[in-house]
Amino acid sequence: MWEGRYKSQALLDQAAVLSCMAYVDLNPIRANIADTLEDSDFTSIQERIAHFKAFTADVMKANKPLKQKDNIQHESQPAQLKPFGGNDIKHTIPFALLDYIELVDWSGRHIDPKKKG
Known part of the structure; x- marks a missing residue:
């Protein structure tokens, strides 16, 4: 039963990583634990x-x-999290921070238009 419910999924590209990050970041919104990000x-x-x-x-x-x-500067982002940095900065997530926030906000509204987050 445990194996049937929980499976590992390889995140093979940056789109998959961003999708997974957004999914996790939206969990409290979908669970009605939080109203906003x-x-x-x-x-x-x-x-x-x-x-x-x-x-x-x-x-x-x-x-x-x-x-x-x-x-996209490191000092504008938490040190304990991998920073966003765009395609041209090494060792960062190749996506702009503000674009990610907008993506998560849009996704949260798309899932349930009545939600604020």
Whole structure:
């Protein structure tokens, strides 16, 4: 019975990895445990959003311009999570952080249009 329910699935490309990440990040939304991505406790999306908001707030306080590429800098993302970085930065997920947040948000709304997350 255990084997029939839980199976391993190889994630063979970046699209599969992103799909799996989004699926896991949306679990609290689908389970009605959270209404928004920011409220989804113990998910990487919650941590990424909080860290990015803190980073942008610090940049604004310092009166520095927030450049387009700042969303892929390591300092704008949690150190314990593999960072997003686009195709041209080694050892990162080849996708922009803001694009991933938008993908997860869109996917959550697509699953149930009445949901906020």
